[in-house]
Amino acid sequence: MNAVNQGMLSLFAMYDLSYQPADYRYIDFLAQVREHQNTIGVESVVVCIIPSMDNHPNKPEFWIIKNILVPLTSFIGEFSNPTVFRSRDQAKRFLHGKAGMLFPKGYDFHEAPGHKFRAGSLEEMNIATASSEAVKYAENWLNARGSAKNFITITLIGHRPYKQHLSMIKSMISLAKQLQAPDTLPVLIPDFEEQTAPNELDFGRLLVYSEDSVNVQLLAATYQSSRINIMAWDGPHQLCRYNQDCKYIILTDDEFAEPDSGGYFKRGNFIELAPSPSSLTAVIKNIRQHLT
Structure with a gap:
């Protein structure tokens, strides 16, 4: 028993x-x-x-x-x-x-259990809704940087082990730079501790919301307050999966990932992101079409 x-x-x-x-x-x-x-x-x-x-x-x-x-x-x-x-x-x-x-x-x-936790239909439970205080803070932070802009968060894959994913991280930074426009403000969210971020990453003049990387409530609130959330398979995309107010897409270079269903902005949609300019162009085109 x-x-x-x-x-x-x-x-x-x-x-x-x-x-x-x-x-x-x-x-x-x-x-x-x-x-x-x-x-x-x-x-x-x-x-x-x-x-x-x-x-x-x-x-x-x-x-x-x-x-x-x-x-x-x-x-x-x-x-x-x-x-x-x-x-x-x-x-x-x-x-x-x-x-x-x-x-x-x-x-x-004393023994390893065989149980593995999978979300499945439980995503509809909507258990990752941010507090009203966190949402207010996130909205004020974003609006202070451009109230008329479409905010897009781009969450970078974690740094452990970052070397295997470095090309993916650089592709996501490049995506953020190319999404910058008068009506669009990409917000980079590093999914790693700031003091251990790889030195070779060039964020340029991009807006980096480093506060979120160590505050789960603010992270959820920022996703909830943004127009679109773009992220890698690993990491805090789980927050969006359990928050029905978040629109998000998954960028992946994993050959075993689920195929794209054709609708880029369904919740939990997957887009293959190879580290090449042509793949970035396709992603950017679909994002801009969604924003207009």
């Missing part, structure tokens, strides 16, 4: 970073926790995050837990205070004797 103790007063949702990704895909986990809570009718949910390295989480992982995973949890009000443990043993001691059920089903403190 997958119970901590008799009774079903609480659902203990275990996100173990030894088995699950330390990135924005965590929101898929939260969506399934919410769905499971509604299905079994538990009174409360306790989200538990366990680092991948017992007792001494590495620095990048600690940064992600603090700046991405914990803030993402805040989008679902009743999940807003996740418990972050130092180790599986500490989590096991915490749960000892408590009444409730474990999620995912079959989670074990």
Whole structure:
């Protein structure tokens, strides 16, 4: 039985970073926790995050837990205070004797669970809506830089491991430069910590909204307030997937990505972006047609 103790007063949702990704895909986990809570009718949910390295989480992982995973949890009000443990043993001691059920089903403190979290139809849950305060801040920030402009965010793929994706990043920067127009203002959002951004990237005179890279609420609010959001497959595009007010497209150089369906501005549409001028021209043409 997958119970901590008799009774079903609480659902203990275990996100173990030894088995699950330390990135924005965590929101898929939260969506399934919410769905499971509604299905079994538990009174409360306790989200538990366990680092991948017992007792001494590495620095990048600690940064992600603090700046991405914990803030993402805040989008679902009743999940807003996740418990972050130092180790599986500490989590096991915490749960000892408590009444409730474990999620995912079959989670074990000693063996890797087979469960993989996938969004599927759960995207309609709309759980990544930014707070009204964050939306107001984002709108004021954007309007101060051109109230009559079409704002387009371009979120760069993360820097880890950035060398494999450097051509993709440079293509997205080139796309931003070519989208600049009297009625259009592209806003670059680096998906990496500012102090570790690759030195060889040339942002030129582009507007870079670096504040968003470490504030999940502002990031979601900026996506929500922009006309179009362009991003790579990896990273915070998950926020747009769970926010019905966001229009976004995915640029990808992955041969295994889903094919483009022909409508460039459906939610979750994929566009292949090879690092070449011809592919950029095609993307820019479709974006400009959408804006007019």
